[in-house]
Amino acid sequence: MLAKLAHIDSRVIFAAFFIVVSLPLIFPLNLPLNVLGWTRQSYDELQKLAAGDLVIMTMQYSPALMADSHPTAVVMMKHLMQKNVRVILMGDTPDGARWATLFAKEWEGKGKTYGVDIVDLGFLPGYETGLAAFVRDIPKTMPRDARGNDVGSLPIMKGIKTVTDVKLFIGHESGSGRNYVRQVSPYKIPVVIGCMTADAYELEPFLQAKQIQGLIVGLRGGAEYEKLLGAPGAGLAGNDSQNAGHLLVIAFVILGNIGYLAERRNKARQGGE
């Protein structure tokens, strides 16, 4: 009987996940959420900024990874705008550039002045090679913004030459977070990375070695940041579902192992007979 647990139909598992992940969205459980040290470090880095300071925020994630990475980018952008920090937005992947455009439009609609408080530089081609050129000479690498303006004509870009002319570099990665460590960190400016949940273990050593100054991990990190800022959003809304899903994974791992052990015992008995 127990051996059947090792062969549960995958469709039953999918259905269970569908129910367990969906229900907390409709009926929130309000499970407690501890803020991890690396999220607090990231928050503190943004708190250090003063009104008028300049920050670069770049995005890599595609719409497929939106649920994991976007809440973090949204809440950090909100934090920057609340502090009246000026932000240079861009995407170092084609998909990432789309978010830069959306953020610029959103905050322009909320009263920020394009070209003064925010700018959308659009897509930076060349991936890591492009990033290496960008940090060395920003106006030369991206002479025009996403709207076709000459960046030299925009007040926000006045006096900007290299990445050292900004106070903070924020990168929302989707698999290439090391690019920021390799190309931006050597310039000795604070770097904060918002990463996919899957990449946390790969980027954590850079935080411990102080090569980056902050790390915000996936949807959970976004939820923690929203809690710190006191601005509930998609992160906190998804926290209950994610926790419920994790509990179900643990349950299925235990059930699968019980099934495996029962199956092994049955085979041993049959062998004995």
Added chain:
Amino acid sequence: MSPDLGTWVNAICTLAVFTVLYRHNPVSKVTENLYVGIGAGYQLMLAYETVRNKAWIPLATKGEAKMAIPIVLGLLLFTNYVLPKAREWNKIAIAVMVAAGTAVTLKGTMEADFLGQIRGAISVPLTSFDAMLTFICTVSTIIYFLFTFSMKGVMATVSRLGYWAMMVAFGAGFGNTIGGRFAQFTGRMDVVFGEWLKLYTR
């Protein structure tokens, strides 16, 4: 329910893709192809605008002759398809891309992955359990990869510890991957129940 057409398309496409979990079917296939097609179209448009704004306009209107180099190299990539007799020429463009990419990455790797990590590992004071555990796991994992002599006695035990340290790290990585997938699934369900069906509001 949402009156927004975009939300309807979003939610219906989400449900259509998830039908593959029951079994492969034409609905999920069409939606997958739609997603790939839209993504490719968007990237093509972006690539066109990038080449036009960053290379062609500076070359044609400002006389920046050096911009001809990336344009020519880019065109060489297509020789394989349009000029079969000159198909070998695309290797020039590929060689330039690989060489530039390797050079830039290697330069950063030395500091980021090598020197910076060593500096970080040796500069942590062993005053906490976390720091000591990190130190032990680092040393034992390095010893696991010492192949110059056979592991015996204490060294074999330490090497085994390194093996387990790596297994724990891989397990954590796998767990994080699962966590990320849940976040993505949660996001999709949020579109269906929250944005489309309006069963709740934030």
